[in-house]
Amino acid sequence: MIDRQEFNTRAEALRPLFEDRLRIKTRDLRQAFHRAGRELPRGIRGDGALLGKTEHLVANPHIARQLEDAPVWAAFDRVTTHLREIDGKARRRGKILDRLAGIAFNILVVFVGFVIWLWWRGYV
Structure with missing residues (x-):
């Protein structure tokens, strides 16, 4: 189960990294990864697709309970490390x-x- 608050705090922590490192200002992760495009490696883009999809799904509490949290947190860690x-x-x-x-x-x-x-x- 993915905690919505924790997901949102981690997503908010990624926003300044996108602004500082890639000069991308967006409202959500899906748009940020879309705008970053080929500036990110293929693996990180895949993690971005997972995070964008999860961001959309976590808004529904019933679906959020069904999602695995380990791949999502690992994707957050890989993206954060790469952006830093x-x-x-x-x-x-x-x-x-x-x-x-x-x-x-x-x-x-x-x-x-x-x-x-x-x-x-x-x-x-």
Whole structure:
């Protein structure tokens, strides 16, 4: 049996981690994991699907009594551990460097194309 209060307190504890580490602000877990998408590994996304489904089911007390609590708490622990390991500054720095590398590559391709065009036309 899953205690509704404990589930909600753990879900509320995940919300600041999503905001700080992934810059995702949501009302519920299902939406948070949906917005995180491919930024999370496959196993964590699976745990997120379980937590989102459980969040919906735990609202009904009769169904909450029928749910196993061990997999849900283990999923919470895995998700919390993973979110705490994410470095937000390094993620932002990586995104900026990826964009700059893409821009530099495009400039290089245009420059090489221009030099080839000059050679083809006989100017070089």
